[in-house]
Amino acid sequence: MTDTNTLTLETTQGNVVIRMKPELAPGHVAHIKRLVSEGFYDGIVFHRVIEGFMAQTGCPRGIGTGGSKYDNLKAEFNEAPHVRGTVSMARASHPDTANSQFFICFEAAPFLNRQYTVWGEVVEGMENVDKIKRGEPVKDPDKIIKATLS
Numbered sequence: 001m002t003d004t005n006t007l008t009l010e011t012t013q014g015n016v017v018i019r020m021k022p023e024l025a026p027g028h029v030a031h032i033k034r035l036v037s038e039g040f041y042d043g044i045v046f047h048r049v050i051e052g053f054m055a056q057t058g059c060p061r062g063i064g065t066g067g068s069k070y071d072n073l074k075a076e077f078n079e080a081p082h083v084r085g086t087v088s089m090a091r092a093s094h095p096d097t098a099n100s101q102f103f104i105c106f107e108a109a110p111f112l113n114r115q116y117t118v119w120g121e122v123v124e125g126m127e128n129v130d131k132i133k134r135g136e137p138v139k140d141p142d143k144i145i146k147a148t149l150s
Contacts, residue, residue: 004149012142014128018087018120025076025119028089033149035068035100041147049134053109056090057144058101067099080118082109087120104129
């Protein structure tokens, strides 16, 4: 596995570059790296995209109900705020249910602070995140064509 903390999502709207933050969430970053190295995110859609809030991806079923073959993660809630460009893990109601799904914030969402694990931030391509088709569920959703570490 690579030591890099740069994740590039090649999406149907263009590239999105994420700086992963292992200092905030080492277990989550290691898990994301493992999934990326296995090609897990390639072809996965943005299944839940809410205007003014966030774009969510990472469900292999494309509907928000699935995860990876690995166990769920123990929450690593931290002090990083949910602001525009924050990358954070989606989860069910129990704190330790994050697995493969994550979201990128369009705008500040302070009500999520210290309740969801922040593990990265968009450093390039936020304009491409802004172009992702909205919906819950999304009709003809945008997707991650390929996810790579560099």
